[in-house]
Amino acid sequence: MENLRSQFLLNPEITFLNFGSFGACPKPVFEEYQRFQLELERDPVQFITVKGYDYIRESREALAGYIGCEADDVVYTPNPTFAINIVAKNLKLQPGDEVLSTDLEYGALDRTWAFYCAEKGAKYVRQHISLPLVSKEQFLADFWKGYSEKTKAVFISQITSTTGLIFPVKEICAEAKKRGLLTIVDGAHVPGHIPLNLNELEADIYTGACHKWMLTPKGSSFLYVKKAFQEWMDPLVVSWGYDAAYPSSSQFLDYHQFNGTRDFSAYLTIPRAIAFMEEHNWWAVAATCRKLVQSNYQRFCDLMETAPLAPITDEFFGQLASISIRTNDPIALKNKLFQEHQIEIPVMPHGDAVYLRYSINAFNDQSDLDKLYDVVAKLKSEKQLLY
Numbered sequence: 001m002e003n004l005r006s007q008f009l010l011n012p013e014i015t016f017l018n019f020g021s022f023g024a025c026p027k028p029v030f031e032e033y034q035r036f037q038l039e040l041e042r043d044p045v046q047f048i049t050v051k052g053y054d055y056i057r058e059s060r061e062a063l064a065g066y067i068g069c070e071a072d073d074v075v076y077t078p079n080p081t082f083a084i085n086i087v088a089k090n091l092k093l094q095p096g097d098e099v100l101s102t103d104l105e106y107g108a109l110d111r112t113w114a115f116y117c118a119e120k121g122a123k124y125v126r127q128h129i130s131l132p133l134v135s136k137e138q139f140l141a142d143f144w145k146g147y148s149e150k151t152k153a154v155f156i157s158q159i160t161s162t163t164g165l166i167f168p169v170k171e172i173c174a175e176a177k178k179r180g181l182l183t184i185v186d187g188a189h190v191p192g193h194i195p196l197n198l199n200e201l202e203a204d205i206y207t208g209a210c211h212k213w214m215l216t217p218k219g220s221s222f223l224y225v226k227k228a229f230q231e232w233m234d235p236l237v238v239s240w241g242y243d244a245a246y247p248s249s250s251q252f253l254d255y256h257q258f259n260g261t262r263d264f265s266a267y268l269t270i271p272r273a274i275a276f277m278e279e280h281n282w283w284a285v286a287a288t289c290r291k292l293v294q295s296n297y298q299r300f301c302d303l304m305e306t307a308p309l310a311p312i313t314d315e316f317f318g319q320l321a322s323i324s325i326r327t328n329d330p331i332a333l334k335n336k337l338f339q340e341h342q343i344e345i346p347v348m349p350h351g352d353a354v355y356l357r358y359s360i361n362a363f364n365d366q367s368d369l370d371k372l373y374d375v376v377a378k379l380k381s382e383k384q385l386l387y
């Protein structure tokens with residue numbers, strides 16, 4: 001694979017192994033961002049009130065083509081948390097109803113569901129998933145143990161945050177449909193990472209971040225809602241689209257597209273980001289990165305005397321891998337890796353465990369993981385923050 005480091009703006013002094021948190025934007029995409037921002041500043045009125053509508057529609061059309069849905073079934077949000085807040089706030093739950101999830105979800109969204117479920121007297125069920133995962137079947141069996149007569153909806157990550165695992169969401173959506181449950185999928189890590197086709201996945205509601213693996217500037221994400229459920233999605237921020245003076249053909253778009261004055265240039269870079277990925281044959285890049293992730297994973301697990309979190313195959317691993325580590329100070333360890341060794345990598349507590357998670361993208365190579373390995377091996381042998 002051609003190493004694409006020169007295409008990115010990342011500081012070359014840093015060994016960047018944390019693409020997963022906030023992505024990183026290639027130069028041509030960032031230039032497109034600045035081009036839109038400049039156009040905005042040259043005439044904010046024309047940009048925001050006239051041209052912006054066409055620009056956003058064109059961008060939505062490109063995104064919809066990329067993720068396999070209709071352009072009017074998707075709206076932009078600054079981040080997946082915003083998108084899931086729209087959904088959780090609007091979901092009609094009665095006291096006693098349950099939302100079934102796992103105990104491996106993203107912390108901010110656990111809080112979102114806990115908040116809105118508590119408000120409605122409903123229960124957010126964080127079903128325990130046994131790690132390491134043994135097989136898809138075992139995962140599904142574990143997950144459905146959390147189902148009860150009171151379950152109304154399923155909320156699940158397609159790729160998890162702290163554990164970096166791919167979950168069999170297609171099977172979950174199919175089974176949920178049989179049981180008459182609404183499916184809400186957190187695909188924050190999915191677009192640009194593994195192929196996504198919403199028409200085939202058949203989730204009722206789906207959010208994804210574009211500013212992670214789709215390479216766009218921060219603050220660009222989306223919320224997809226199947227037509228049948230759009231009507232009950234009230235806006236999180238009520239603005240001109242409610243009781244609109246000039247309604248469009250879609251209440252869903254009117255309600256969610258405009259949240260007050262803001263710079264939405266990041267949303268407009270999506271067509272350029274898709275073109276960038278096509279120019280560089282991105283699925284081949286992703287496959288090479290995945291190989292690097294997977295071929296190094298066992299030796300990191302051996303070093304930390306732990307087991308891989310799942311069988312090391314494409315079924316469970318993309319461009320993220322988390323290693324369970326023993327440390328008594330995750331923050332100090334993360335700071336040490338960055339400040340003394342210039343390695344940017346997250347050290348994340350989750351439940352009773354702490355995970356070191358590396359991400360690999362087009363600008364990384366084997367030398368980055370070798371450096372991480374050597375530093376971690378030294379810290380462990382010296383019992384510095386790792387044991």
Ligand SMILES: Cc1ncc(COP(=O)(O)O)c(C=O)c1O
Nearest residue numbers: 079080081106157160161186188
């Ligand atoms: C699984 C998962 N969901 C959602 C998010 C979105 O986070 P935010 O809305 O804070 O950008 C992330 C971010 O890392 C994530 O890993």
